Amino acid sequence: xxxxxxxxxxxxxxxxxxxxxxxxxxxxxxxxxxxxxxxxxxxxxxxxxxxxxxxxxxxxxxxxxxxxxxxxxxxxxxxxxxxxxxxxxxxxxxxxxx
Numbered sequence: 743x744x745x746x747x748x749x750x751x752x753x754x755x756x757x758x759x760x761x762x763x764x765x766x767x768x769x770x771x772x773x774x775x776x777x778x779x780x781x782x783x784x785x786x787x788x789x790x791x792x793x794x795x796x797x798x799x800x801x802x803x804x805x806x807x808x809x810x811x812x813x814x815x816x817x818x819x820x821x822x823x824x825x826x827x828x829x830x831x832x833x834x835x836x837x838x839x840x
Contacts, residue, residue, distance in 0.1 A: 776824075783822035783839045790828060790837045793817050804835045 748756075790808065793816040797805050805811055808820045808830045820828050826840045 779822070779824040783824055783826065786819070786822055787828065787837050787839050790817055790820075790830075791835075794830075794835045794837060798835065804832055806832050808837075 790811070793811055794805060797811060797814070797816055808817070808828060811817045812820065822828065822839055829838050829840060830836075
């Protein structure tokens with residue numbers, strides 16, 4: 743009976759190659775995750791500022807806080823992807839992240 747299959751050495755070589763690839767890619771993923779969260783927060787700030795302007799155009803007044811925008815469905819969240827809460831200055835209508 744002539745069976746074809748992988749030898750133990752071939753299997754170990756494949757596992758070694760997979761392990762090396764994982765060691766190389768996992769640190770890059772963690773670095774990119776932080777960058778993605780930062781860019782997500784920047785995008786949320788810009789979107790929220792645009793919605794503050796929309797609120798101002800419709801009501802002829804700035805919202806007192808960001809919860810007003812949430813209550814009236816202008817925005818759905820006031821927290822960045824990294825967990826930080828947005829800051830809002832009701833006097834100027836400016837939004838920023840900590």
